[in-house]
Amino acid sequence: DRAAAASAPLAAGALADGTAVPLLANLGKPGDAAAAIALGAEGVGLFRTEFLFLSATEAPTVAEQQAAYEQLLAGFAGKKVVVRALDAGADKPLSFLGDAHEENPALGRRGLRALRANEQILRDQLTALAQADAATTARGEGAELWVMAPMVATVEETEYFTAFARECGIRVPGVMVEVPALALLADRVLAATDFASIGTNDLTQYTMAADRVLGSVASYQSPWHPAVLRLVADVGFAGRTLGKPVGICGEAAADPLLAVVLVGLGATSLSMAPAALADVRASLRAHTLDQAKSIAAAALAAGDAASARAAAVAAASPTR
Ligand code: PEP
Ligand code: MG
DSSP: OHHHHHHSOOOOOBOTTOOBOOEEEEESSGGGHHHHHHTTOOEEEEEEOTHHHHTOSSOOOHHHHHHHHHHHHHHTTTSEEEEEOOOOBTTBOOGGGTOOOOSOGGGSSOTHHHHHHTHHHHHHHHHHHHHHHHHHHHTTOOOEEEEEESSOOSHHHHHHHHHHHHHTTOSEEEEEEOSHHHHHTHHHHHHSSSOEEEOHHHHHHHHHTOOTTOGGGGGGOOTTSHHHHHHHHHHHHHHHHHTOOEEEOSGGGGSHHHHHHHHHTTOOEEEEOGGGHHHHHHHHHTOOHHHHHHHHHHHHTSSSHHHHHHHHHHHHOTTO
16 A cells, blocks of 8 residues: 555665665755655765855864764664765855865865865874764664765875775775776775765866856756767776775756666766655666666767767667
8 A cells, every 4th residue: 555655665776687776865964864765865976065064164073973974874774875075165165174266176285185285184084984983883873874075086096095084994985986087097096995986977077078057058067978978988997906985976867768878888876866766766677787787888979968968868778
């Protein structure tokens, strides 16, 4: 009956052949856990931590951050939670990061670049996360905590963050792949850290050299572009070769057909706004891994975003 159906756990993300594809939530507040789980989130693939910092005039203390992270982890006890280190820059200026005006903030000192220039802020955040992990685990309500850095551009930065996070007590450090240079060296990047998560919003912006917040160039901002898909495929291939997880946490994962393409290119989990989970879950269930790979190959072979999408639609069509 209806009440039973509403309370029955939603099926986990999987392809038609049973290949598991964990479906995770993009969240920005610890209090959003219950709603995401009700929509079938199997964990968190991107927890944005900016809320702790953006309204503050000084950096939040370790204790303040730890309390927020404990609430988050307890809300997802037993599940995976991927937290992103502070992603600030001149577009979201923070006085305590010493942000100066920049003509091109998307290309400036943001993400890991800003954290590295203010290492105590990074140390405090990672320490608060490690302590929250230990405290919730001790209470039997721990989650599987992974922590990743935003706006990483080099293998050296990957090595730096991975080592620094481990020093601070983080068990599973990784990097976001948002800069084409990082995707192009994915084999070396994944050899240097535990996992990658592709941020398709920024990866598209930087691949197409089109500001993602500028309406006059919005037509360039399509993650269907085969240039973007090829970078995703490179990261997916490196992940498979090295046995390292490659998640997707940009908006692209919320498009039901593009989600199938991304899995065909090697993504091992998808993270999205919770409202998108149901449609993506249904779309994955309709295709096997072999079908996903051939739909992805059709999109990759196209010359632009619109024809990549059309090729994927045709390849996915059951009348084919
Ligand atoms: C991305 O760039 O795709 C991403 C997930 O991060 P944000 O949208 O917060 O920049
Ligand atoms: Mg980003």
